[in-house]
Amino acid sequence: MLTLGSGEGGLVGEGLERVVALGLGTTGSTILGVLLTLAGVLLLTGASLGAFLRRTGHVMHQAHQRVRRPKPNLIRAANQLRAVGFSSEPPPPAPPVDVKHDYPDLVSDSVSVRPEPDSFHEAPTHESQEQLFELPAPVADYELPSRELLTRSRPGVGPNGEATQRIADALVTCLAHFGVEATVIGQISGPRVTxxxxxxAPGTKVGKVANLKDDLSYALATTEIRILAPIPGKQAVGVEVPNLSPSIVTLGDIYGDLPATASPLSVWLGKDISGAAVWADLARMPHILIAGTTGAGKSGCINTILTSILLRATPDEARLILIDPKRIELNYYEQIPHLLTPVVSSPKEAAAVLLNVVTEMERRYERLSQVRARNLPEANRAFRKRGEDELPYLLVVIDELADLMMVSPQEVEDSIIRLAQKSRAVGIHLVLATQRPSVDVITGMIKANVPSRIAFAVSSQTDSRVILDSNGAESLLGQGDMLFKPLGTSRLQRVQGAYVTEEEIAMIVEQTKAQREQQVDESFLEAPVVFAEDAESDDGEFDPDEDPLLDKAIEVVVTAQTASVSLLQRRLRVGYTRAGRLIDMLERRGIISPYEGSKPRRVLVSEHDLERVVHAPALD
Incomplete structure (x- = not known):
């Protein structure tokens, strides 16, 4: 058999290899061969080099993300290692600078497409910046979920200089057609708008520019623009134009450490028009009203608020009551240990829960008066010194207020007004959301007592004025685009809301429920019964240790081996006030345990001792 050449490539291949090796060396000939092979593959397949490189980069990026994505099993194992003394966490970073300025919408004149996550600013308030909230010591049996569970979005491209200059020229030209002389003196680009x-020019009225909104939209061939005439704190008129390539804002993009003055109810909202992260403290707001049409981002905002609290607060620091008449929006959180009651879906039960929250507010005020405290942090410091259980913050979230107002308008409105007026000092706060911002849902009394507002896109100026008392929400773009009006200011802050995925929520919920067993109080779901005898019995002449029904109450509690005000109301057919006094009598006689916060009272005697304790005197 005849063989041409001694190598596998034959005589021609061997000759070419020797010539190239003499000129380029072994390494150079190898590189040249690889490049020629790649060129041949591209010529045969008809693909471009750019498409090949993009495809290769995409595959490598996906592989890198799969390697870096935190796994629940790995996180759980890491937590177990930390519990026995092993820790792989790096030292904590330096605390971020708390950005404070008078005009948060105008932080910088430069284009900031993706700022660092530690650049935050808080919604302006009239509160002093002293240390109001003392952060409790870490709980030994509970560790907050890792921030590594949150994913970050890809960096956005942002508008380039040529596109922004073209829009600026179009604005000036359009205004000149209507006799308004103006020049563009600056621009600020955010995730969704610029x-x-x-x-x-001197002599031109500011209102004349605002009246040309529709003409400017036509000239720019865009959907919705918003005009600020003038920009607060500046001698300029602002025209906000949607970006052609908007950026997505995720909770992982803005999550970071907060100042020591922030309470456990501090939440992240999104990025403002300058690209800076925006956060707010629900304990200072103290209640917030969220409204917008379907699909505008209202439910996403609620998920961001709840996820922020789960990442920051333990069940001992904050408890939640979730009211979801639609039955589908808040079902992710059914098993978290922070819940004080099961997720409420019935409007009738929701009205009962609000009435019981009012009762809880009054009971907390009684405890605060005993230690002469003016707010919850002061009271908890006093409780710690006395060796008593501390009171957690209580956040009530109502996802659809309109449904409750249709079923029980009077009871719901009365409870919300009472809570909004008085509950701030005792650590009870409200988040009210509705997709129907009408005056029969958001009444004047509710608006007067809930000063902080978030408005998403609405269909008319009338709806915008119901929420914000001003126009502007009708020009929003939807999908998380919001106007934020915090307590103590009339300025509207435009924010692109942060987005949290269902997978992120599921991982965070899984980590929280794996560490603490859920303890709910179902007595909150039962409406308190009010009888006329309660008013007649409050004449100031009763003995605090005597009641005709006391023996019967002892029998009911010992037989059921549980004690609550609602139980005595049902079994003895008495009102709330009298049932509460009976509970106090049982506690003084040592039949039930003292109050332990959200935990149910324990019955300290058995049925065998029933006869002995029926006529026992009260303990000193």
């Missing part, structure tokens, strides 16, 4: 700052 604000162009116009300086008008």
């Amino acid at each position: 604000r162009y700052e116009l300086q008008r």
Whole structure:
């Protein structure tokens, strides 16, 4: 058999290899061969080099993400290692700078597409910045979920200089057609919109620019623009134009450490028009009203608020009551240990829960008066010194207020008004959300007592004025685009809301429920019964240790081996006030345990001792 050449490539291949090796060396000839092979593959397949490189980069990026994505099993194992003394966490980073300024919408004139996650600013308030909230010591049997469970979005491209200059020229030209002379003096680009700052010529009314909103939208061929005439704190008119390529804001993009003055109810909202992260403290707000049409981002905002609390607060620091008449929005959180009651879906039960929250508010005020405290942090410090259980914050979230107002308008409105007026000092706060911002849902009394508002896209200026007392929400873009009006200011802050995925929520919920067993109080679901005898018995002449029904109450509690006000109301057919006094009598006689926060009272005697304790005197 005849063989041409001694190598596998034959005589021609061997000759070419020797010539190339003499000129380029072994390494150079190898590189040249690889490049020629790649070129041949591209010529045969008809693909471009750019598409090949993009495809290769995409595959490598996906592989890198799969390697870096935290796994629940690994996180659980890491937590177990930390519990026995092993820790692989790096030292904590330096605390971030708390950005404070008078005009948060105008932080910088430069384009900031993706700022660092530790650049935050808080919604302006009139509160002093002293240390109001003393962060409790870490709980030994509970560890907060890791922030590594949150994913971050890819960096956005943002508008380039040529596109922004073209829009600026179109604005000036359109205004000139209607006799308004103006020049563009600056611009600020955010995740969804870019604000162009116009300086008008002397003698031109500011309102004339605002009246040309529809004409400017036509000239720019865009959907919705918003005009600020003028920009608060500046001698300029702002025209906010949607970006052609909007950026997605995730909770992982803005999550970071907060100042020591922040309470456990501090939450992240999104990024403002300058690209800076925005956070708010629900304990200072103290209640918030969220409204917007279907699909505008209202439920996503509630998920961001709840996820922020789960990442920051333990069940001993904050408890939640979730009211979801739609039955589908808040079912992710059914098993978290922070719940004080099961997720409420019935409007009738929701009205009962709100009435019981009012009762809880009054009971907390009684405890605060005993230690002469003015707010919850002061009271908890006093409780710690006395060796008593501390009171957690209580956040009530109502996902659809309109449904409750249709079923029980009077009871729901009365409870919300009482809570909004008085509950701040005792650590009870409300988050009210509705997709129907009408005056029969958001009444004047509710608006007067809930000063902080978040408005998503609405269909008309009338709806915008119901929420914000001003226009603007009708020009929003939807999908998380919001106007935020915090307590103590009339300025509207435009924010692109942060998005949290269902997978992130599931991992965070899984980590929280694996560490603490859920303890709910179902007595909150039962409506308190009010009888006329309660008013007649409050004449100031009763003996606090005597009641005709006391023996019967002892029998009921010992037989059932549980004690609650609602139980005595049902079994003895008495009102709430009298049942509460009976509970106090049982505690003084040592039949039931003292109050232990959200935990149910324990019955300290058995049925065998029933006869002995029926006529026992009260303990000193």
